[in-house]
Amino acid sequence: MSVELRPGTVVCGRWHGNAYRIERVAGRGATATVYAAWGPMGRVALKVAADEACVLVEAVTLRDLEARGAALGPFLRDVDEADIGGRPVLFLALDWVEGVPLNRFSFGRRPEVAAAVLEQILDVLERLHAAGLVFGDLKPANVLVAPGSPPRAGVVDFGGVTPQGRLVRAHSELYDRAAWGAGGRTADPAYDLFAAALTFLAAVIGEARLAAFFNRKRSVAALCDIIRADSRLAPYRPVLEPALHGRWASAGAMRRALAAASDAGLSAVPPRDRLTAGLVGACAVAVAWFLLASAAWWERQ
The missing domain is CATH 1.20.5 (Single alpha-helices involved in coiled-coils or other helix-helix interfaces)
Incomplete structure (x- = not known):
């Protein structure tokens, strides 16, 4: 059950006693609403649970990664519950990450910018896979991007992180390998790399256009046709198509190939330019x- 907190509302933790003043809604999802808030540790992302089991799993995952010295996303600062609407509600306080979701980041749909973001995503996935985990719910909405040259990108919402070999804990249909008929939902590195390729594709052609293709024809062949029909994507075809077919050995191998493709794409500037x-x-x-x-x-x- 979701809750709605107005700006200025103060959320007080029952067990740790920390108070957080709500500034605004930063994002909404099926499992939680995230608020920009101010607390004892400064500005935080306050994640108020709608599905407590999923949010608790995220807290456990983040703590585990931090304990291993392999923290990949925002640090978890607090886990507590507060009386909201007359009932106890679980919340997490995480480091505030500057940026906007990739699907709302304005960059003119330039492939070279999307590639710079994807390289950073693949770096996170490489380290996550090395820890025996799969992100699971990778999509543009879970990638925050801040302006820069290159732009800075970070992956958020670790609620779908799943140990390799199990069924993925959470997924979004448009970025789900199984929904495109490209494989199952077993948590393996290739599952994330498929979603990474689609995240790049959505950033360049637009999520609405990708969804339109999805509604008409759900197949890897259809995705490859999209790539081949767009001349801007030609340098990245050797990176994207193997990801769609599950052929990359690792996120690191895909990242290195992407870096080479990006160099080729930049060198292929028209003579007039x-x-x-x-x-x-x-x-x-x-x-x-x-x-x-x-x-x-x-x-x-």
């Missing part, structure tokens, strides 16, 4: 020399 960039650079040098010469002339006067 290279000429424009060269002219801009030449103009900048000329202006700099003019300013230096002017400064020297004024010093002699």
Whole structure:
């Protein structure tokens, strides 16, 4: 059962006594609502459970990763319950991560930007897989991106993390390997890499367009047709198609191939664009020399 907390509401933990003042809703999901809030440790993401079992699993997973020295997402600062709406409700307080979900991040759908984000996602997956775990519910909404060159990306919502070999604990149909007829829902690294490829694809072509393809024809062949039909994706085809077919040996291997594809994509700038960039650079040098010469002339006067 979900709860709705208004800005200014103070949530007080029953067991630890920490108080959190709600600032705004930061995100909503099937298992919890996340609020930007202020508490004793500063600004936090306060995750108020709608499904306590899933949120508790996330807390246990994060604690376990931190204990191993393999923390991959925001640190868990507090786990407690509060009286909300006349009943005890579980909540987590996590480090606040700056950024917006990838599906709302404005970057002009440029593949090279999406690739920079995907490299960071694959780095997280590589370390998670090394710990014997699978993320499970990877999708653009669970990737926070902050502006930069390259943009900084972080993976959030570890409630679907599942030990390898079991059925994935949580999934979203559009990014689910089984829903596309590409395999089962057993938690293995390839499950995450399939979702990673679709996350990249959704970032470039748009989630709505990907969903439209999904509603018409659910197959890996249809996904490959999308990639081959978009010239912007040509450098990334050797990375994406093996992920869709479950052929990558590891997230690290996919990340290294993506880095090489990104270099190839950047070098394939049309000649006209290279000429424009060269002219801009030449103009900048000329202006700099003019300013230096002017400064020297004024010093002699």
